[in-house]
Amino acid sequence: MKQTRLYDVPLGRKVTVDKILSEGSIKRRLLDIGLTPGTVVYSTLKNPGGNLVAYMIRGALIAIRDDDAKNILIRGYCE
Amino acid sequence: MKKINEEKVKIDKVIALAGNPNVGKSTVFNAFTGLNQHTGNWPGKTVSNASGTMRYKDHYFKIYDLPGTYSILAHSEEEAVARDFICFGDSDLTVVVCDACTLMRNLNLVLQVTEITSNVIVCVNLIDEAKKKGIFIDIAKLEKLLGVKVVATTARSGKGLDELASMIDKYSFIKNKNTFQVEYDSYFEEAIEIVVKAVKKKLKGNLNPRWVAINLINEDKELLENISNYLGYQILDEKVISAINKAKMLLIEHDIMTNELEDLIVATINKKAEEISNLVTHYDKEDYTKKDRCIDKILTNKFTGIPLMLLLFAFIFWLTIEGANYPSALLNKLLFSIEDNLFNFCNLFLPRFLSDMLIHGMYRTLAWVVSVMLPPMMIFFPLFTLLEDLGYLPRIAFNVDKVFKKCSSCGKQALTMAMGFGCNAVGVSGTRIIDSKRERLIAILTNCFVPCNGRFPTLIAIITMFIVGIGVDNSLLSVSILMGVILLGIFMTFLVSSILSRTLLKGVPSSFTLELPPYRRPQVGKVIIRSILDRTLFVLGRAVSIAIPAGLVIWIMANVNISGVSLLNHTANLLDPFANLLGMDGVILLAFILGFPANEIVIPIIIMSYMATGSLTDFSNLYELKNLLINNGWTIYTAISVMIFCLFHFPCSTTCLTIKKETKSNKWTLLSMLIPTLCGIILCFVFNLIVKII
Structure with a gap:
């Protein structure tokens, strides 16, 4: 079975990050902002175009493009 | 703490100021050094090392404000700058400024710094904001865990800064030994x-x-x-x-593979930061960001987000136009009413041609620039700074990213465009927040498609005179037309960005993260003072210092005759055929060229040139000005052509220099002048072709 991606998570849900598949500078950037495996992420806002979603990550609201959210695997929902 | 004016003081210790973006580092820096490093509520404000001097008791400290970075593992230029300074800058102490609300992430940087040096003070800033959100930090415990001094501050109100200064004074003379070290596998x-x-x-x-x-x-x-x-x-x-x-x-x-080592390092530091943060942070309210999210739901909503954004900008422009009308007229009247007196006064002891040059050349241009430029700037800049302080600007980038993605560029470009409304040079240096080099170049090359403050007055004056009608109290119509002009500029930005990313700067949209900072109540008083002092006077000063010599040059050109025709007319005649193709005349084109140092002086140059041949004596109001222009062959089509060309032509000299500095390339600088000029020429040409056919 394919693992759920951050991209698939609807707004308003809390999930735990499992793995980051991205490579290179974006991976760095994601790690820098604290998006490491095990981090709880809260999907908060979608932009009008629908291509950016802002997630609450460790107390900060950070927007990520959908293409990148597809490369972030999650462990499942947590309430 | 005292502001130091004299450059030559003996520096006792060197202090580096590090921290994540948007944690108030610049505010701390300004408070300590008395310098006016521009601050704003969005990440990436400080783009290069600024330095200043602080005096505490009998000691002088040189403080370096490092660019805000999440990490100093050096993946970007700014991170490398920050890291290299901490490592090799020979600073005696590094102060790491943290945001109390996002301590976990901030501790990351702290742990990276303590790995390099043990002479560290941690400043937990925004402690009041955290308290409001129900976040409490156990400072004593944090201090014990980290093994370095920790000071809680609220830099905006100055709380805790005295303590921080005394700590800097004390600990920059002592070598710290027992700093916490991250333990790896x-x-x-x-x-x-x-x-x-x-x-x-x-x-x-x-x-x-x-x-x-x-x-x-x-x-x-x-x-x-x-x-x-x-x-x-x-x-x-x-x-x-x-x-x-x-x-x-x-x-x-x-x-453990060597290529996985860095991931291991990052993950270990992250985990440790999380552990420490969990031990010292105490949450009182569960959902402390509720209010912000409610505002965000409206401001970034699918249906209301973009209309609200446009309305907000329209409102700002309306306030600027409406509010500037009266003081502008007043200033104009005042400055021109004394012109004759000044002239007569000068005539008393100066030869006639010299007082003519001084007053009708230099003073007149100056008076125009001041009366037309000052009032809108005094309104626009504070309003814009308020928006910045509030934290709205990153939301703009968030709202419009989709379109930019379609153009294969970055939503953060919208942020730099917003800055361009104030000043294109500022917009160009602001592009440093864009990570991808390709997307950054696109943002630089297209920045001058948004009209800066130096071009607004020209646009507004023409809109008022030729489209809305003078005396018609219809500032709403003016704003709508102005918004239309701006939207045309934005449309061209998209078009050119899109063309560039398919040709010269080929590439796919890159990944990026965009932080949406919490909304902060702006400090209105401070914002007004700061924006007037820092921005308005700076821009005005630049315009004035260019207006005076430019006025002189024009006067000389208009008054030096070669075989009966003035130098000005000679040049204008030379440009006439080409200018006619674009629906303008040689004088107008010459004005744009001579206005290269500052766009503000384009209209005054046109006026002076026409005046030299005309017989008008009083042009202190728009009626007279319109008559002058009409007498020189202006029609509504001329007006529109001038507006188009005003929007699309080479950036001013300051902007060009900034582009050169940022791109370090003559080629891109040249292109940044060519692209908008070509756009202007093509648009004007096509527009006039259509007019002629119809």
Whole structure:
């Protein structure tokens, strides 16, 4: 079975990050902002175009493009 | 704390100020040094090292404000700047400013810094904001865990800054020893130990052996070079190399690949930061961001987000136009009413041509620039700074990213465009917040498609005179037309960005993260004072210093005759055929060219040129001005052509210099002038072709 991606998570849900598949500078950037495996992420806002979603990550609201959210695997929902 | 004016004081200690973006570092810096580093509520404000001097008691401290970075593992230029300064800048103390609301992430940086140097003070800023959100930080415990001094501050109101200053004073003279060190995987630790033994002697007490060892194993080649440069001799010798190899062998034996090492380092530091943060942070309210989210739901909503954004900008422009009308007319009247008196006065002791040059040349241009420029700027800049302070600007980038993605560029470009409304040069240097080099170049090349404050008055004056009608009290219509002009500029930005990313700057949209900071109540009083002092007077000063000599040049050109025709007319006649193709005349085109140093003086140049041949004596109001223009052959089509060309032509000299500085390339600078000019020429040409056909 394919693992759920951050991209698939609807707004308003809390999930735990499992793995980051991205490579290179974006991976760095994601790690820098604290998006490491095990981090709880809260999907908060979608932009009008629908291509950016802002997630609450460790107390900060950070927007990520959908293409990148597809490369972030999650462990499942947590309430 | 006292502002230091004299440059030549003996500096006792050097302090580096590090921190994540948007945590109030610049506010701390300004409070300590009395300098006006521009601050705003969005990440990426400080783009290069600023330095200032602080005096505390009898000691002088040189403080360096490093660019805000999440990490100093150096993946971007700014991170490298920050890291290199902390490592090799010979600072006696590094102050890491943290945001109390996002301490976990901020501690990351702290732990990275303490790996390099143990002379660190942690400043937990925004403590009041955190308290409001129900976040409490146990400062004493944090201090104990980290092994460095921790000071809680609210830099905006100045709370805690005295304590921080006294701590800086105290601890920059003492070497701290027992700083917390992140402990890695046991095999990695063993490997580090092997290399530490080999380099310790070699470093002769310089740099932190553990940190050097980690980076040697991690094969950071650039850093290695920097280390050798700093030491003045090669760090790598046979002994060190064999130690590194031995360490690597050990790691491989235990399945730790060198290319995964950095991930391991980052993950370990992250985890430790999380642990410490959990131990010292106490949450009182569960959902402390509720209010912000409600605002965001409206401001970034699918249906209301973009209309609200446009309305907000329209409102700002309306306030600017409406509010500037009256003081502008008043200033104009005042400045021109004394013109005759000044002229007569000068005539008393100066030869006639000299007072003519002084008053009708220099003074008149100056008076125009001041009366037309000052009032809108006094309104626009504070309003814009308020938006900045509030934290709205990153939301703009968030709202419009989709379109930029379609153009294969970055939503953050919208942020730099917003800055361009104030001043294109500022917009260009603001592009540093864009990570991808390609997307950054696109943003630089297209920045002058948004009209800056120097071009607004020209646009507004023409709209008022030729489209809306003078005396018609219809500022709403003016704003709508102005918005239309701006939207045309924005449309061209998209078009050109899109063309560029398919031709010269080919590429796919890159990944990026965009932080949406919490909304902060702006400090209205401070904002007004700061924006008037920092921005308005600065821009005005520049315009005035260019207006005076430009006025002189025009006057001379208009009054020096060669075979009966003035130099000005000669040049204008030369340009006439080409200008006619664009629906303008030679004088207008000449004005744009002479206005290269500052766009503000285009209209005054046109007026002066026409005046030299006309007989008008009073042009202190728009009626007279319109008559002057009509007498010189202006029609509504001329007006529209001028507006188009005003929007699309080469950026002013300041912007060009900034582009040169940012791109370090003549080619891109030249292109940044060519592209908008070509757009203007084509648009004007097509527009006039259509007019002629119809």
